[in-house]
Amino acid sequence: MRKIxxxxxxxxxxxxGVAKILIxxxxxxxxxxxxxxxLKYVADIEMQxxxxxxxxxxxxxxxxxxxxxxxxxxxxxxxxxxxxxxxxLILRAIDNGKQVVTxxxxxxxxxxxxxxxxxxxxxxxxxxxxxxxxxxxxxKSLRESLVGNHIKSMAxxxxxxxxxxxxxxxxxxxxxxxxxAEAQKKGFTEADPTLDIEGVDxxxxxxxxxxxxxxxxxxFKDIYIEGIANIAxxxxxxxxxxxxxxxxxxxxxxxxxxxDARVHPTMIPFDNPLSSVGGVLNAITISGDAIxxxxxxxxxxxxxxxxxAVVGDIVDLARNLLTGSSGxxxxxxxxxxxxSKIPVIPVDEITTHYYFRFSALDRPGVLxxxxxxxxDYEISIKSVHxxxxxxxxxxxxxxxxxxxxxxxxxxxxxxxxxxxxxxxKPVLIRIEDENQED
Amino acid sequence: MRKIxxxxxxxxxxxxGVAKILIxxxxxxxxxxxxxxxLKYVADIEMQxxxxxxxxxxxxxxxxxxxxxxxxxxxxxxxxxxxxxxxxLILRAIDNGKQVVTxxxxxxxxxxxxxxxxxxxxxxxxxxxxxxxxxxxxxKSLRESLVGNHIKSMAxxxxxxxxxxxxxxxxxxxxxxxxxAEAQKKGFTEADPTLDIEGVDxxxxxxxxxxxxxxxxxxFKDIYIEGIANIAxxxxxxxxxxxxxxxxxxxxxxxxxxxDARVHPTMIPFDNPLSSVGGVLNAITISGDAIxxxxxxxxxxxxxxxxxAVVGDIVDLARNLLTGSSGxxxxxxxxxxxxSKIPVIPVDEITTHYYFRFSALDRPGVLxxxxxxxxDYEISIKSVHxxxxxxxxxxxxxxxxxxxxxxxxxxxxxxxxxxxxxxxKPVLIRIEDENQED
Numbered sequence: 001m002r003k004i005x006x007x008x009x010x011x012x013x014x015x016x017g018v019a020k021i022l023i024x025x026x027x028x029x030x031x032x033x034x035x036x037x038x039l040k041y042v043a044d045i046e047m048q049x050x051x052x053x054x055x056x057x058x059x060x061x062x063x064x065x066x067x068x069x070x071x072x073x074x075x076x077x078x079x080x081x082x083x084x085x086x087x088x089l090i091l092r093a094i095d096n097g098k099q100v101v102t103x104x105x106x107x108x109x110x111x112x113x114x115x116x117x118x119x120x121x122x123x124x125x126x127x128x129x130x131x132x133x134x135x136x137x138x139x140k141s142l143r144e145s146l147v148g149n150h151i152k153s154m155a156x157x158x159x160x161x162x163x164x165x166x167x168x169x170x171x172x173x174x175x176x177x178x179x180x181a182e183a184q185k186k187g188f189t190e191a192d193p194t195l196d197i198e199g200v201d202x203x204x205x206x207x208x209x210x211x212x213x214x215x216x217x218x219x220f221k222d223i224y225i226e227g228i229a230n231i232a233x234x235x236x237x238x239x240x241x242x243x244x245x246x247x248x249x250x251x252x253x254x255x256x257x258x259x260d261a262r263v264h265p266t267m268i269p270f271d272n273p274l275s276s277v278g279g280v281l282n283a284i285t286i287s288g289d290a291i292x293x294x295x296x297x298x299x300x301x302x303x304x305x306x307x308x309a310v311v312g313d314i315v316d317l318a319r320n321l322l323t324g325s326s327g328x329x330x331x332x333x334x335x336x337x338x339x340s341k342i343p344v345i346p347v348d349e350i351t352t353h354y355y356f357r358f359s360a361l362d363r364p365g366v367l368x369x370x371x372x373x374x375x376d377y378e379i380s381i382k383s384v385h386x387x388x389x390x391x392x393x394x395x396x397x398x399x400x401x402x403x404x405x406x407x408x409x410x411x412x413x414x415x416x417x418x419x420x421x422x423x424x425k426p427v428l429i430r431i432e433d434e435n436q437e438d
Numbered sequence: 439m440r441k442i443x444x445x446x447x448x449x450x451x452x453x454x455g456v457a458k459i460l461i462x463x464x465x466x467x468x469x470x471x472x473x474x475x476x477l478k479y480v481a482d483i484e485m486q487x488x489x490x491x492x493x494x495x496x497x498x499x500x501x502x503x504x505x506x507x508x509x510x511x512x513x514x515x516x517x518x519x520x521x522x523x524x525x526x527l528i529l530r531a532i533d534n535g536k537q538v539v540t541x542x543x544x545x546x547x548x549x550x551x552x553x554x555x556x557x558x559x560x561x562x563x564x565x566x567x568x569x570x571x572x573x574x575x576x577x578k579s580l581r582e583s584l585v586g587n588h589i590k591s592m593a594x595x596x597x598x599x600x601x602x603x604x605x606x607x608x609x610x611x612x613x614x615x616x617x618x619a620e621a622q623k624k625g626f627t628e629a630d631p632t633l634d635i636e637g638v639d640x641x642x643x644x645x646x647x648x649x650x651x652x653x654x655x656x657x658f659k660d661i662y663i664e665g666i667a668n669i670a671x672x673x674x675x676x677x678x679x680x681x682x683x684x685x686x687x688x689x690x691x692x693x694x695x696x697x698d699a700r701v702h703p704t705m706i707p708f709d710n711p712l713s714s715v716g717g718v719l720n721a722i723t724i725s726g727d728a729i730x731x732x733x734x735x736x737x738x739x740x741x742x743x744x745x746x747a748v749v750g751d752i753v754d755l756a757r758n759l760l761t762g763s764s765g766x767x768x769x770x771x772x773x774x775x776x777x778s779k780i781p782v783i784p785v786d787e788i789t790t791h792y793y794f795r796f797s798a799l800d801r802p803g804v805l806x807x808x809x810x811x812x813x814d815y816e817i818s819i820k821s822v823h824x825x826x827x828x829x830x831x832x833x834x835x836x837x838x839x840x841x842x843x844x845x846x847x848x849x850x851x852x853x854x855x856x857x858x859x860x861x862x863k864p865v866l867i868r869i870e871d872e873n874q875e876d
Contacts (some may be wrong), residue, residue, distance in 0.1 A: 148749030288746065289742075336469075
């Protein structure tokens with residue numbers, strides 16, 4: 001039986017899951033691969049904690065560089081995370097000619113172009129299925145299953161923490177703060193949930209997917225990002241009355257010579273299958289010229305679902321090693337010389353549907369003032385609703401628009417905010433509704 | 439630029455879609471694969487029909503054997519369907535050392551073991567993603583992404599015609615016959631929809647998936663099959679009142695040293711994501727020890743979605759040829775020597791929840807007689823409902839059960855049918871409800 005030596009760097013939550021699968025499911029993996037995946041080393045600086053796994057003597061060590069430099073190791077699994085030592089170790093592993101598996105979306109989103117270039121120059125494979133969508137095979141789908149398609153767009157719920165918070169708020173009207181506090185208490189969130197809540201984690205993932213879909217360099221910095229901290233239960237409630245749910249969506253569209261890529265709370269109609277994706281689940285819809293729409297759905301985080309994706313990657317690389325076919329699939333889905341710098345359009349240039357909520361005095365003439373300003377910026381109103389109760393003389397006025405330009409919308413809302421008849425900052429939530437044409 | 443020569447056998451609906459993608463999306467495919475997929479021949483006996491494609495001179499021919507025997511052809515795409523000439527051509531292509539792509543589920547379900555054996559002996563790859571679930575990458579997921587998992591179960595909506603009929607009946611109460619007639623008129627169905635309606639097509643697909651999931655020979659003949667022709671609008675309506683939808687489900691479960699594999703109309707709760715899969719869409723949930731649950735969702739049939747899966751397969755085989763790695767992934771997911779004959783348990787041995795509907799006289803003592811017989815066979819009733827109106831003195835009595843054995847259920851229903859107080863044959867619909875434990 002042939003043997004592939006695997007070295008695991010980082011034995012936190014997902015790393016522990018990977019070790020568990022490689023040890024506990026060794027037999028079923030061997031029966032599929034026809035070779036043994038031998039976990040030769042597990043390196044972690046925290047050596048005392050009980051991970052519920054019995055490693056053979058000498059397997060668990062504290063020096064990750066020893067693993068990366070061991071000539072017997074075929075595949076390095078980087079599960080440390082972050083942009084510091086993880087980057088250094090990956091580059092050194094590549095330099096040593098090792099195949100690499102990582103789930104490190106932050107690192108790939110920010111330094112991916114350089115890392116992938118290094119891997120391609122060394123002729124080693126770098127697999128990263130677990131960096132986006134946990135167990136869902138979104139990266140394999142883009143790189144392999146959908147190669148016959150021009151990808152037209154993608155829309156994904158890619159952060160379980162945000163989806164849990166929004167789903168709970170939708171179900172029982174709890175506020176953002178209350179649900180977050182509860183989730184932290186239950187240990188559902190990262191120690192510091194800022195990257196999740198602010199949409200940065202989702203944008204890291206979107207940057208990777210967008211590169212794979214359209215054949216462009218990874219461009220994280222130009223993605224527009226807006227988190228969920230300002231979503232009020234009132235807006236979730238009103239959305240429901242219009243047949244919409246609010247989700248933190250990663251949106252990516254081919255707009256011809258450019259890409260529209262953004263992350264923000266988004267209203268989607270109930271008949272969009274993403275609207276029924278609740279709790280910590282993730283899902284992504286992909287639209288292509290041949291497939292129409294397709295959706296993947298599953299656990300986007302957590303020890304074992306993410307570890308499942310990592311092991312899928314390890315097996316892919318092991319199969320390449322066993323058949324001498326490293327580089328069989330181009331790392332970023334397109335051949336190196338077909339990857340270009342496609343620009344991401346600034347959010348001010350997008351055209352979409354909007355939900356606005358104004359806090360305005362309940363007095364004749366107010367609506368005319370607001371709609372007059374909207375009209376000045378060519379924002380056409382689809383419907384107006386006076387909702388809920390008066391607070392200190394102000395009532396919520398809710399509007400849904402026809403297609404409008406973001407730049408004009410922002411200018412109009414800023415002018416409306418300056419009216420004395422309007423109190424709080426106007427609320428703006430973008431809508432993705434394929435049922436509404438104009 | 440390297441070139442891979444492709445020969446297409448059969449230019450019907452899906453074959454035409456494959457040709458369209460290979461010709462119209464040639465550039466994007468080349469930019470991903472780094473080679474040209476050259477459609478050297480398209481063979482079809484019907485040469486006159488306009489397929490909306492401009493083939494180069496000499497490409498369109500009527501002799502499939504010429505394609506299979508051409509030494510320049512690298513990959514054969516069998517899109518003829520059926521178990522006759524398609525089988526002969528595939529075996530001859532394998533014999534000639536060609537890689538093969540097919541979407542022919544009927545052929546693989548019935549003759550797959552022999553065909554895969556021949557391919558493995560010749561060392562050629564045979565790809566069949568498009569045989570199940572159209573564009574959804576279910577076969578790639580089982581063979582590659584989920585290799586770290588013990589697959590525990592799968593449940594799928596795998597036939598668009600049946601799902602369309604059941605969805606329409608659910609939405610507007612139309613009868614099976616009415617919706618089928620309409621679907622045939624609109625051209626949504628096969629010329630002869632019998633294989634669809636009777637569940638045979640779904641079972642062909644389930645036989646393939648079950649083999650891949652558990653490492654067993656393909657065993658179509660032992661799968662229990664029940665179609666949708668007898669589903670009455672009344673039962674769809676009652677199901678809805680209990681929080682269930684009726685779907686034609688392909689079910690496959692690892693029950694330890696055996697597999698429970700069956701196709702029948704099934705009630706599933708609204709919170710099961712399969713319940714909201716409407717129209718001609720397909721979806722499948724896969725449960726594994728690491729992933730928990732995952733779902734794939736998309737168009738399971740139709741020209742372009744199915745062709746997308748075929749082209750994904752062609753590219754996989756082309757990449758194997760370009761890197762000399764044919765046989766990289768075992769055809770049936772497990773290494774040949776790890777594939778065994780795992781038995782499929784007879785449906786009489788399953789234990790599940792049931793929905794019964796009896797047509798009984800509205801008279802004291804009737805319920806006691808029926809429930810007495812059920813008790814004799816250890817069928818415990820969860821709830822009883824007298825539903826709807828009296829017809830010729832008979833009323834519908836609906837029951838939901840706790841877990842019960844199929845063998846006992848059948849005997850009990852047969853005895854109940856013999857009661858003079860019961861008119862029509864009792865209706866039995868199985869329920870898959872993970873929320874209900876006993």
